[in-house]
Amino acid sequence: MMANKDNSVNIKSGAAKAAGAYHHGDLRAAVIAAGLRRLEQGDGAELGLRALARDVGVSATALYRHFPDKEALLDALADEGLRRLGALQAQAWLKAGGAVAGFKATGIAYVRFAHDEPALFRLSFTRQMSERSPDGASDGGEVAYNLLRAGVGEALPGVEDPDTAALHAWALVHGLAMLILDRRIEWDEVKVAEVVGLTFGGVG
């Protein structure tokens, strides 16, 4: 069964599935974990169905018992990415103590996440927002956006059009993120802070 002659990918020797994921031990989560692991290793992430299945130690078509097709799998990975992004932003906001400084920190965290996990970030935003789960399952992206809107409201109370301001802020950091991971500009946290601060008047 095993007889794995060449393990091409180094897995962080953890106890991911050693506990008992043979037959009914939550394969779906294992596959997603493997996908995230692969996305973390280099931007040119090859995540094929077969490779992913081999990482988990399962046959390729087994994945179809948990995802209707590859797109669904990628959607799941993308959603996880958005969730992580939202978590990092919330963390940055709290750490900076909210207000204008917190707002800036949120934006910088956004760009830093894109730089730290380029493949995951790109995947998360490239996925075509499919209509799904209308019964209020927050899709991870809304978390981040709501945080942004709240940030605008709390950090910039005097702004005239908060909607436009929020859009502006989002577009700015998203543009920086994309340009960085497409190698159009260099990653430079000081520079990013400078640009972000230029608009929302905080100190450099």
Add this chain to the structure above:
Amino acid sequence: MMANKDNSVNIKSGAAKAAGAYHHGDLRAAVIAAGLRRLEQGDGAELGLRALARDVGVSATALYRHFPDKEALLDALADEGLRRLGALQAQAWLKAGGAVAGFKATGIAYVRFAHDEPALFRLSFTRQMSERSPDGASDGGEVAYNLLRAGVGEALPGVEDPDTAALHAWALVHGLAMLILDRRIEWDEVKVAEVVGLTFGGVG
């Protein structure tokens, strides 16, 4: 077909004879044209080698006489996209009469291009800027960026840090563009003009 744009494609090394018609008659250009046509039709652009070859009426492997591999083909398409973007921006700049209005128009043209040709725009910026043609063949992206820098210099003479301002402007429109074509926000020219104008102080 329209007049042949002689600057549309770099001619391979070799004798400097004018692009002659051999068997098919400048297939390389035809393939690129077919690719662009396909990219213009819907965002979910399927550009496979076989499909592309069939469009031109040639067998699949014939493309390998003009491109080392598919990546090179996509690179050529991406470059053409950047060139068109630059042209549109220059046109917008002139039409608006330069200065601040021209600068704003340039930014709006950027976003509009992304909206009008989503697949081409995405392709153009997703391609990993590979080192190539060190003998000063402008890669199309530089044209756009130089235009931007020039715009900052001319339109915003009083700005303290033009480099940061240029980066800011680019990131803003690029972010708007990406968010629009990833369906994160709706395309709304008025809204775009509003956001762009919010930063570079012109009227709405």
Add this chain to the structure above:
DNA sequence: CTCGATATGTTTACAGTGACAACATGATGG
């Protein structure tokens, strides 16, 4: 003009992919 040389296009084939149908297996509940 004839004759190679070279640039271009075709055929065939191969490894890899996502996906489906049929089959096997382990767990579960009446």
Add this chain to the structure above:
DNA sequence: CCATCATGTTGTCACTGTAAACATATCGAG
């Protein structure tokens, strides 16, 4: 205990990018 169902496997199909071998058109030289 056995039927049922969820899960995983084997085999296969259409499709993809790409390489090798073959075919042909165009051009320069004699």
